[in-house]
């Protein structure tokens with residue numbers, strides 16, 4: 151399914167259809183994380199997850215059926231992603247932003263807590279095979295749109311290291327001529 155989606159995304163930019171899907175390699179990784187957010191007496195001071203963009207190519211998220219908490223930045227404000235029963239949230243991650251040379255965006259998001267309800271979510275992260283180098287598709291680099299990112303291996307673990315240190319991974323992989 152992911153493969154089809156990546157092929158469609160490549161076609162939408164007039165690219166050869168394997169431009170993105172080929173970069174995920176023969177053994178792409180699917181990581182699953184179960185998130186558990188207990189009630190919190192100080193939601194104005196404590197976040198469930200601090201602001202980040204996902205390290206994945208693509209994330210599929212099943213939110214709690216009743217409790218909201220996920221927020222994204224839009225027009226410099228935090229907007230709550232509504233809970234829609236039985237619906238999945240599909241989010242693009244950093245690896246797609248890198249491969250598309252910044253055309254597809256990996257949005258910054260966070261999770262807020264609340265005083266009386268616990269919240270759970272399940273996130274699936276589709277990532278390139280770790281040892282495979284990913285980078286901007288050549289056809290998306292030209293004089294009008296210079297290369298934004300360098301090629302990287304093991305981006306998922308690099309992103310996690312940056313997150314722990316309070317650094318923004320996408321900034322750290324910027325290309326400097």
Ligand SMILES: O=C(O)CCC(=O)C(=O)O
Pocket residue numbers: 183185199204211213219220259260261270271273
């Ligand atoms: O719990 C959520 O709704 C989102 C969690 C999240 O952003 C993540 O696991 O990367």
Ligand SMILES: [Fe+2]
Pocket residue numbers: 202203204259
């Ligand atoms: Fe996330």
